[in-house]
Amino acid sequence: MSNITFTMIKPDAVRAGNIGAILQQITDAGFAIKAMKFTQLSMDEAKKFYEVHAGRPFYGELVEFMSSGPIVAAVLEKENAVADFRELIGNTNPADAKIGTIRQKYANSVGENAVHGSDSDENALIEANFHFSGRDFF
Ligand code: DAT
Ligand code: MG
Numbered sequence: 478m479s480n481i482t483f484t485m486i487k488p489d490a491v492r493a494g495n496i497g498a499i500l501q502q503i504t505d506a507g508f509a510i511k512a513m514k515f516t517q518l519s520m521d522e523a524k525k526f527y528e529v530h531a532g533r534p535f536y537g538e539l540v541e542f543m544s545s546g547p548i549v550a551a552v553l554e555k556e557n558a559v560a561d562f563r564e565l566i567g568n569t570n571p572a573d574a575k576i577g578t579i580r581q582k583y584a585n586s587v588g589e590n591a592v593h594g595s596d597s598d599e600n601a602l603i604e605a606n607f608h609f610s611g612r613d614f615f
Pocket of ligand 2: 595596
């Protein structure tokens with residue numbers, strides 16, 4: 478079990494002015510920020526990041542949306558980080574997300590769902606290395 482996960486505050490949540498509230502909820506839940514940046518994905522970068530979903534019917538709109546504006550990318554540390562962070566953000570579809578989860582509070586649809594959270598320790602490392610290099614970690 479690793480203690481690292483990777484997150485993005487997605488363009489919808491940035492546009493809605495929710496960066497501060499979401500980061501507060503993340504740190505209040507006991508996650509430490511190990512790396513963080515405000516950035517924007519190109520279409521090609523979004524395609525690569527979500528390559529595992531290529532061929533799914535929503536892939537095109539996902540890539541379009543994720544490159545539509547700035548995001549906050551961050552690496553978070555906590556015991557049991559991947560599973561605990563998935564619990565904190567809630568179901569992919571905010572309509573099915575538990576009360577008080579980040580997606581229940583800040584997401585409007587399954588496609589534009591406020592935050593990303595890695596789904597495995599292996600992917601957390603891959604995703605962290607996609608956005609950050611060694612000297613970005615603290
Ligand atoms: P998660 O982000 O909860 O890990 P996922 O990996 O299944 O969910 O999908 C990645 C993203 O793709 C998700 O955050 C939003 C988008 N997506 C998933 N299912 C979708 C659907 N049925 N319609 C539109 N967008 C979808
Ligand atoms: Mg996923």
